[in-house]
Amino acid sequence: MAEATIKKPIAKIEKAQSNGAPKKRLEILKTYKIYIGGKFPRTESGRYYSPENSSQEKLANVCLSSRKDFREAVVAARNAQGDWGSRAAFNRGQILYRIAEMLEGRKAQFIDELIKQDATREEAENEVLLSIDRLIYYAGWCDKFQQLYSTVNPVASSHFNFSVPEPTGVVSIIAPQSTSLLGLVSVIAPVIAGGNTCVVLASFTRPLCAVTFAEVLNSSDVPGGVINILTGKVSDLASYFADHMDVNAFVFCEKDADTQKMIQEKASLNLKRVVLYNKINWLTENGQSPYFIMDTQEIKTTWHPIENIGGAKAGY
Amino acid sequence: MARNNTLKLKFDSARKYAPAPESRSAAKIKDQYDLFINGKFEKPVSKKYFDTINPATEEKISRVAEANEADVDRAVKAARNAYENVWKKMPPKERGKYIFRIARMVQERARELAIVETLNGGKPIRESRDFDIPVVGNHFFYYAGWADKLEYAFPNRNAHPLGVAGQIIPWNFPLLMAAWKIAPALATGNTVVLKPAETTPLTALLLAEIIQECDLPPGVVNIITGAGATGAAIVNHPDINKIAFTGSTDVGKIIQRAIAGTNKKATLELGGKAANIIFDDAPIDQAVEGVINGIFFNQGHVCCAGSRLYVQESVYKEVVRKLKDRLETLIVGDPMDKNTDIGAINSKQQLDQINKYLKIGVKEGAEMYQSSVDLPKKGFFCRPTIFTNVAQSNRISQEEIFGPVLTIQTFRTDDEVIEKANNTPYGLSAGVWTDKGSKIFNMTTKLRAGVVWANTFNQFDPTSPFGGYKESGYGREGGLHGLTPYLNLTSIS
Incomplete structure (x- = not known):
């Protein structure tokens, strides 16, 4: 895994000496690729874009993902869902905790990337620490939210009847566009904590942390395909995220009324659940809650008769 | 196979019911x-x-x-x-x-x-x-x-x-x-x-x-x-x-x-197209009763009706025979009669829709079996119907018919039937019949449906959440x- 840390913006790399040799050691630049099925391919489109920070410094060449990338990511997510959804909730909790551990170990890299993407050092540190804590928060929920939102229902007939949350399946997510890391983590964590798998589109203007976060995922026991991360343009991909027939739910976080309407219309093709988070400040306590987990859960109710002998009714 | 020797219930002339109309x-x-x-x-x-x-x-x-x-x-x-x-x-x-x-x-x-x-x-x-x-x-x-x-x-x-x-x-x-x-x-x-x-x-x-x-x-x-x-x-x-x-x-x-x-x-x-699954260890008579209730309750005008029956191969013949016998006993007719099992189809339009699917089923190569009951001359009625020799791709096993029409398919293994049962865009309900507790929970967790009935079907209660995947x-x-x-x-x- 590439552990290289870009400490300086590319534009400021020190010029080579006149004889062509670098003054000091030449830095290794990182290639920012996408993350599908546990692997790091380049986009099949071969297209890229070069986002800049506010000082017009180029951040990197970043993949401009295509519809085909998205479709492949959905296949990976669907293949991974059965295993992920049926793992013990305790195991999912451990894996989310492991993601937080890995992120903790690579704090410096994320802080550097955030600074490069216009954050002050203080803001960057705050965002990374909050992101780690948010993962810990959801790691803890993995085997608890079911107990809060399940019911044993006192039906009038002789039946044992209970209702439990289950993952809705594959979720497409367009991560909050204004943050590089915290928004991304805040929308992924509740979705996978509940046993879903997902395909996420990172922030277009601040994509660096998403790709580096994929490296964290890759080294933290998250099975390939559970989280797939694409970079690219919202306007290129949103309609495919919304109309894919093998996606069960769509999480969208922008306040863009036209795109929201388009998403809801296209989602009707297979009755996707559309979740809109456009009023949430991810930096506050309101940016985390078990209700976010429930937004991509279904409720299943199971019935079984209870033996009823001699008129003595048993029940719960 | 002692259970194959069960006598056929006789619902013949000795059991004619006198009319019992509600006022x-x-x-x-x-x-x-x-x-x-x-x-x-x-x-x-x-x-x-x-x-x-x-x-x-x-x-x-x-x-x-x-x-x-x-x-x-x-x-x-x-x-x-x-x-x-x-x-x-x-x-x-x-x-x-x-x-x-x-x-x-x-x-x-x-x-x-x-x-x-x-x-x-x-x-x-x-x-x-x-x-x-x-x-x-x-x-x-x-x-x-x-x-x-x-x-x-x-x-x-x-x-x-x-x-x-x-x-x-x-x-x-x-x-x-x-x-x-x-x-x-x-x-x-x-x-x-x-x-x-x-x-x-x-x-x-x-x-x-x-x-x-x-x-x-x-x-x-x-x-x-x-x-x-x-x-x-x-x-x-x-x-x-x-x-x-x-x-x-x-x-x-x-x-x-x-x-x-x-x-x-x-x-x-x-809508729905619920799978109702009978394993070979199920209490067959109860399962047959549950299947009948699952598809013929309310003329099959039920979004959660158990319209796709999956029977484990080893008990297929027995289940089909018993279903056909039970079908013959169903009383179709005046809804106001307290003995009536299957009343009127809700509208001419819906009856046409059901009849359209019966034709499609036959045309697709499935075998249709209907009870021999006489239907009233006036009003909208449909004989309870079962289709055997049905393929997973047949329209009658994919599309919601919303009438008293059951398709029957077979399976051998748990994995196979889970795959077949979930192979539908719908996910409202499902049913499982088996005597084995661990199998019940394996099935009820893997069936992608909002309501799953095990060893029962079509139960409802105000305290019990209902709705689909x-x-x-x-x-x-x-x-x-x-x-x-x-x-x-x-x-x-």
């Missing part, structure tokens, strides 16, 4: 019904009325108003006014007491309601008397009690009503669906504009009379009749906050599309989970 005189049906808006029955602005018939005789039994856009607007205004000025401000325990009143009044008028339900919809009186109407009363009673307890239901959240709910319901369980819609909406502090189905408006209008009698504040519940255009006017009305719809998946998709870009929330309870819709009705779709939950902190 029509216990219910009064008016010649004409107007729209129930703002606590009063009002003539429609549209000035139009349409006939409503008894599908078992094709006779007209009344005529009801057809609400147009202006009528819908009047109803929504009444609901808005009642929401802002009365219902929202009323102490929750008082709201609850009104709903308790409705529950009691439904119980008091149960016989009358059952008769009208059967006359207008065609379902056997035994079902409307013993299932539909009692559960209607129970549903109101259950949700009434929630009205002043919402703060206990949602930890760390404040619960706020949404406003005006537009509710559109189907013709298969007319009054029960009205109760499923109205009771949770009122308990959570919303007001209602409800439209019953075009072919079955009468019990909802009797409920309007009951609501009037209960002194519910005017405008809290408005009940308007009409067809698809009336429903569309409700969905598109700009001052509605919530759409609750039960009906076909096609219309559900249209609704999701229509409300895109608005702030309207939706609950959609749509995938293209069977979203949101739940019943139980604590049935409150959520009518609430806006905000953080306490």
Whole structure:
């Protein structure tokens, strides 16, 4: 895994000496690729874009993902869902905790990337620490939210009847566009904590942390395909995220009324659940809650008769 | 194989049932019904009325108003006014007491309601008397009690009503669906504009009379009749906050599309194509009874009907033989007769739809078996039907027929049947029959459906959440989970 840390913006790399040799050691630049099925391919489109920070410094060449990338990511997510959804909730909790551990170990890299993407050092540190804590928060929920939102229902007939949350399946997510890391983590964590798998589109203007976060995922026991991360343009991909027939739910976080309407219309093709988070400040306590987990859960109710002998009714 | 030696039950001449008709005189049906808006029955602005018939005789039994856009607007205004000025401000325990009143009044008028339900919809009186109407009363009673307890239901959240709910319901369980819609909406502090189905408006209008009698504040519940255009006017009305719809998946998709870009929330309870699975260790006689109930209850006009039967190969012959024997014993005919098992198909249109699928099934190469029962000369009736030799790709095993038609396929292993059962865009319900507890839970966790019945089928209860996965819709009705779709939950902190 590439552990290289870009400490300086590319534009400021020190010029080579006149004889062509670098003054000091030449830095290794990182290639920012996408993350599908546990692997790091380049986009099949071969297209890229070069986002800049506010000082017009180029951040990197970043993949401009295509519809085909998205479709492949959905296949990976669907293949991974059965295993992920049926793992013990305790195991999912451990894996989310492991993601937080890995992120903790690579704090410096994320802080550097955030600074490069216009954050002050203080803001960057705050965002990374909050992101780690948010993962810990959801790691803890993995085997608890079911107990809060399940019911044993006192039906009038002789039946044992209970209702439990289950993952809705594959979720497409367009991560909050204004943050590089915290928004991304805040929308992924509740979705996978509940046993879903997902395909996420990172922030277009601040994509660096998403790709580096994929490296964290890759080294933290998250099975390939559970989280797939694409970079690219919202306007290129949103309609495919919304109309894919093998996606069960769509999480969208922008306040863009036209795109929201388009998403809801296209989602009707297979009755996707559309979740809109456009009023949430991810930096506050309101940016985390078990209700976010429930937004991509279904409720299943199971019935079984209870033996009823001699008129003595048993029940719960 | 001792169980193969079970004697065939003899339901022949010795078992002829004498007619046992329920008395029509216990219910009064008016010649004409107007729209129930703002606590009063009002003539429609549209000035139009349409006939409503008894599908078992094709006779007209009344005529009801057809609400147009202006009528819908009047109803929504009444609901808005009642929401802002009365219902929202009323102490929750008082709201609850009104709903308790409705529950009691439904119980008091149960016989009358059952008769009208059967006359207008065609379902056997035994079902409307013993299932539909009692559960209607129970549903109101259950949700009434929630009205002043919402703060206990949602930890760390404040619960706020949404406003005006537009509710559109189907013709298969007319009054029960009205109760499923109205009771949770009122308990959570919303007001209602409800439209019953075009072919079955009468019990909802009797409920309007009951609501009037209960002194519910005017405008809290408005009940308007009409067809698809009336429903569309409700969905598109700009001052509605919530759409609750039960009906076909096609219309559900249209609704999701229509409300895109608005702030309207939706609950959609749509179609189904439920798998009912019999393993070789199941108590076969009970399973056969459950399959019969699963598909022929309410003429198969049930969104959660067990319309795809999967039988483990080793017991296939036995199950099919017993199903055919049982099919022969089903009494098809006058819905008002207390002995009737299968009543009238709800409408000519639905009968045509079912017959279309019977033809498709035969054309696709499946083998059709129907009971030899004589059908009444008048009215809309269909013989209970099973198809064997069905392929997973056949339209009759993929598409919702909404009639007394069962397809039967076989399987060998657990994995195979899970794959086949889940291979559908729908996900409303499923059934499993086996004697082995661990197998039950393996199946019930892997079947992608909102309601799973193990060693039983078609059970319902006000406390039990109901609703679908995938293209069977979203949101739940019943139980604590049935409150959520009518609430806006905000953080306490």
